Amino acid sequence: MAKWITIEQMSHHVGEEVELRGWVYLRTDKGRLQFIRLRDGTGFAQVVVFKKNLDPEAFNAARHVTQESSVIVRGIVRQDERAPGIPGGYELDARDFQIVQLAEEYPIQPKEHGVDFLLDHRHLWLRTPRQWAIMRVRAEVIRAISDWLDDHGFLRVDTPILTPSAAEGTTTLFETNYHDRPAYLAQTGQLYNEANIFAFGKVYCFGPTFRAEKSKTRRHLQEFWMVEPEIAWCTLEDLLEIEEQFVSYIVQRVLERRANELRVLERDTSSLEKVEPPFPRISYDEAVEMINRAAAQGVRVPPKDEPLPPIEWGDDFGAPHETYIAAQFEKPVFVHHFPTEAKAFYMEPEPDRPEVCRSADLLAPEGYGEIIGGSERISDPEKLVEALKRHNLPLEPYKWYIDLRRYGSVPHSGFGLGVERTVAWICGLHHVRETIAFPRVLGRLYP
RNA sequence: UCCACCGUAGCUCAAUUGGCAGAGCAGCCGGCUGUUAACCGGCUGGUUCCUGGUUCGAGUCCAGGCGGUGGAGCCA
Structure with missing residues (x-):
């Protein structure tokens, strides 16, 4: 029985046959070679699935697995500079690939999305x-x-x-x-x-x-x-x-x-x-002076590059005032x-x-x-x-x-x-x- | 509460002056032994936010509404 390890622990098991359990977040289909990106909560790692190394049924599972499907993979840990992930540098050379649940079409892709969509999801x-x-x-x-x-x-x-x-x-x-x-x-x-x-x-x-x-x-x-x-x-x-x-x-x-x-x-x-x-440490008095000196010189502040407004003693700072002070x-x-x-x-x-x-x-x-x-x-x-x-x-x-x-x-x-x-x-x-x-x-x- | 901007396929976005609603990605089928958000070929996919108006004709123009984003005020 291969030992179940986490992605975080992979570097300690080079050359050993182990089991990873996680979710598929990306797949690259190269025909008889499949690159599966797996995450398990502790990290992100690549699983390399060569057709010749697995039973036909297991290879077929890897070939048709969808994004976010839950899977159990058995294979040999290999150090490889090309292996992407977090921390990266280690990949799993698969010997068996089992789907626990085949995920439905997943709405979030590894690309840009709008704020509203992301917050709803x-x-x-x-x-x-x-x-x-x-x-x-x-x-x-x-x-x-x-x-x-x-x-x-x-x-x-x-x-x-x-x-x-x-x-x-x-x-x-x-x-x-x-x-x-x-x-x-x-x-x-x-x-x-x-x-x-x-x-x-x-x-x-x-x-x-x-x-x-x-x-x-x-x-x-x-x-x-x-x-x-x-x-x-x-x-x-x-x-x-x-x-x-x-x-x-x-x-x-x-x-x-x-x-x-x-x-x-x-x-x-x-x-x-x-x-x-x-x-x-600066006093409020000094801060007001700094702001008004800068405002008189027409200093502009990010993010919109607007002119720094002057301030009257007694007012609380606005966002541009805080930004200006902090930037000094x-x-x-x-x-x-x-x-x-x-x-x-x-x-x-x-x-x-x-x-x-x-x-x-x-x-x-x-x-x-x-x-x-x-x-x-x-x-x-x-x-x-x-x-x-x-x-x-x-x-x-x-x-x-x-x-x-x-x-x-x-x-x-x-x-x-x-x-x-x-x-x-x-x-x-x-x-x-x-x-x-x-x-x-x-x-x-x-x- | 106020100001500005936005709302089109599951997602990100196009659509000329008001004139046949499109692409990429995702999904499905096929090809490929080192991909890094792969690539190539094919297929599928629409209440253009809602209601009303103008018009021969509205995604596009007008009015109202709804939803969102950014900011202001207030604060950590």
Whole structure:
């Protein structure tokens, strides 16, 4: 009996007779010679089927097998430079070929397709090499996130998805029915994280979050994954050091362990190799100056080569502003001390200058935009009540949140990193919809 | 919500001024022992998004609708 191995393991079995189980993704019919491209989830490999090496029935099966049919192939592993695949360089010289199920005419071909068609066929699109590579990078990003946090004293404490009230804006909430009372899908676990740090010191939550934004851009999903670390006894300055260590670790880990996948994606990794601490830091004030200086000089920004619009102090950045700022640096860049008005209610105002708050966003290079938003949180109960009132938020739902400041309040900070934007940046993708298996984009709930 | 663009075969796209709806790929049949999205020959394949209008005649022009894409705002 030939041993069943995976495509990933082929290089360790050269000269041996083995069995592969997988799906046909391409076939080249040369008459008495068939080239079958097989994938099995671990990789992509070529099976070479010479008529003289098989029973007539088995050869006939190989000759008529359709794309995406499930098959079991027995043969001898051979090293050959001409063999395509991932990782490639090894092929199977077939001795037997069995079809488990002959697939019907398959809609996705190894060629260009439109976005609408691909999203409607996401359940099948996932089988293609490019999507395979992206999902494997995503899994590595997630493992790197957990490993780094777990190894640095953070305790994972999961926060609820069904919540009674808004954490931030109310217009972007998905409402659901909680036994005849309204409940909302979580936009963030942060407020609960803040409760958890007083019990556990350093914590993080990691899960899906939901934003009912009417956003139709390459950076937005209705449902996305966010990791949110929160740290007691931590100032904004301490927080930025943690963030740059964390992000650098994630990037270097993917470069090290998912090189094959990045090659499939044709990612130029030279800019990723530079991602290590420290990251540049500029204040919002400096950023506004940089933007307005550039706008006055008529600087244009990708992707549409439009003139960079000037900005007024107090406004939040638009996409071209983020793109311009990020393009001035080789590494991710922190922009800190945003106007208090433009940010969420819980951010700590700078004591000597309350019009700005102790917040910082991290902008990824190459136009991938904001991948982290973070801040020091208000630690004084009275200042927090004031801030809630200033934002016209009701006090009652936040009673427990205010309580946290009444029983042993300490300076504390936290941030949220968006998994999809991080994966899009590392993979060099144009749109975050490819970074999650079943994306929830505006107007789409199938499959 | 707003702005721009798009909707023709299973897929990617053509169709001149309003004048017989076409090609490549996929599928099926045949040929080929090193293909890299093979190649060569043949066959099959249509509610031109929907509704209405103009016209001798509409894929093409007009109106409304539906669906999609890109972007803005907002955000990770």
